Amino acid sequence: MVLAATQSKADTTVNIKNPDSIDEIKNVIPPKVLKSKPLHEKVFKDSNSYMTEFLKDEHIQSIYNIFGVALFYIITYSISHDYFTHGRIYFGWLTIEAGFKGLPYAIACWFIMHLSAFLVYFGVSLWLKVNALSKKVIYKSCINTFFLAFYITTICASFALCALCCLHYNLRMGSALFILMESTRLVMKMHAFVRSTIGQTANPAPTVNSTIQLPGLQHYIYFLFAPVLIYRTSYPRTTTPIRWTFVxxxxxxxxxxxxxxxxxxxxxxxxxxxxxxxxxxxxxxxxECFYGMLMPSTLCLLLFVYMLLYSIQNLFAELLHFGDRRFFTNWWNVTNYRDYFIKWNCLVQDWLYEYIYKDCYSYLSSNRYVCSFLVVTISALVHELLIGLALQLFLPINYICFGILSYIIMFLPLRGRFGNVIVWLLIIFGVALQMSFYSMEAFAKMNCPKKLNDNLLDKLVPCIWTCIQNHRNSDK
Known part of the structure; x- marks a missing residue:
């Protein structure tokens, strides 16, 4: 249950004197923050998912039914193919078994990740209590430095643990993506909690007076599992019983x-x-293989977005009575790449805007191009890291497409129907290109493994290039 705005007596509070004048506020807030244009705040409100509203329309229901019928024929085809080819029905089990190899290790790592998330909560609670008792500025500075080091160490150790788990136990793609995406989600939640709770008040000699209230552990646990990445002391809640047919x-x-x-x-x-x-x-x-991947990769993208941002998020939202379910908006109608990034994944986009874009805008540069570049670069690096660890390869195609080319395309003056066509051409091309290159690299790694030397450059050379060189040498 989410705690109300009025906290219980057990909540930790730190009282700071009320400001006597506006000059005291200016002493704390950087001047360029005061001069810059104010940025909008995320407001949570009760709202249904776009897809929930669409499925009320009979035309969208028919399209939904077509996918169900297609799945039925795919299943019957797989059954017939397995029976007449192999003499038994596998029903995709061989792929599932291979793809989720090492799942028990991933689940164990998942539990350890959540323990680290609890450490962050108790660390913030301890910081508030110690900070309230400290009177001298030098003591506050030492305390802030110590807890900052503790926080950074916890974040880095949490993600490093997942990366080592993937590499040491040789997790396959399904298990690796599960633990890597979960670790990224938890790291984003931990940062949101710390940044929203004490990020604005860590000044050792504050003159702005406010009261920091740390919600109870129950609210923090709710935040860890709720389908949201921005931390608030309260969220809109549904009052109707859980719809088990919806679940x-x-x-x-x-x-x-x-x-x-x-x-x-x-x-x-x-x-x-x-x-x-x-x-x-x-x-x-x-x-030829690239063009053969155009439609399958596009369908994979649509299904992945539907599964991740509709099915999974709405499942947890229903179980936890979470009210704001606008996890995506009408990204398929966008006429430029900038709107596509904003609308297709509101959960991640809101987090990047709240904790990366705003901080860059307030403390580094008020130039929106610089802030946007930082957001896109961080997002692209994380995506590349997740893909590289999941497949255990180094081929920065995603970073080139997403972190460099997409940033340039983002500012093209596209509009109208022509802009929507161009956006879809680029989306389909980019997804097919990435899936083709990563598939080639993954199978090249198995079919012609590299003979590594001691230098780092040999380890970073793609296996695709190694295969091409090997065949050239053999032809000679």
Missing amino acids: WARSMEILAAVYYFIYFYERFIRPYYREFGVTTPHWSAVI
């Missing part, structure tokens, strides 16, 4: 999306690229 429908959609991904891998990715590196790569075959 069941969302759960079935998650399973259906997973089976769709298995089907796409078994019927498109593996047949196209499993021989890459065994024979001499030819540009004609690479281009």
Whole structure:
């Protein structure tokens, strides 16, 4: 249950004297923050998901039913193919078993990650109590330095633990993505909690008077599992009972999306690229495979967005009575790339705006191009890191497409129907390009492993290049 605005007596408070004049506020807040244009604040309110509203329309329901019928025929095809080809029905189990290898280790790491999240809460609670008892500025500075070091160490150790778990236990893509995405989510939540709770009041000699209230542990636990990344002391809550038919429908959609991904891998990715590196790569075959991946990769993108931002988020929102369910807006109608980044994932976009863009705007530069570049760069680096650890390879295609090219395209003056067509052309091309290159690199890593030397450069050279060089040498 989310605590109300009035906190219990057990809550920790730190009282600071009320300001006597506006000059005292100016002494604390940087001058460029006062002069700059105020940035908008995220306001949470009761609202249904876009897809929930769309599914009330009979035309959208028909499209939804078509995907259900397509899944039925995919399942029956898989059953027939397995029976007549292998003599038994696998039902995608071999891919699931291989893709989620090492899942118990990932689950154990998940529990350790949540323990570190609790350490952050108790660390903030201790900071508030010690800070309230400290009177001298030098003591406050030492305390702030110590807790900042503790916080940074906890964040870095949490993510490093997940990375080492992926590499040491050789987790496959399903298990690796689970723990890496969960670790990223928890790190973002921990930073949101610390930044919102004590980030504005860590000045050792504050003159602005405010009262810091630390909500109870129950509210913090709710925040960790609620489908939200921005920390607030209260959120809109639904008062109606849990709709178990809604929960069941969302759960079935998650399973259906997973089976769709298995089907796409078994019927498109593996047949196209499993021989890459065994024979001499030819540009004609690479281009043919790329065009063969255009539609499957687009469907994978749509299903992934639907599963992650509708099915999973609404499932937890329903179970936790979370009211604000606008996890995405009408990103498919955008006419430029900037609106696409803003609308397609409101959860992550709101976090980046609240804790990266605003801080950059307030304390580094009020130039929106600089702030946008920092946001896009951090997001692209994290995406590249997750993909690289999940596949255990180094091929920065995602960073090139997302962190460099997308930032340039973001400021193109696109508008209207033409802009929407261009955006979709770029989205489909980028997704297919990334899926093709990562598939080639993953199978090249298996088919022609590198003979590594001691220098770092050899380890960073893509296996695709190694395969091409090996076949060139053998042809000579």
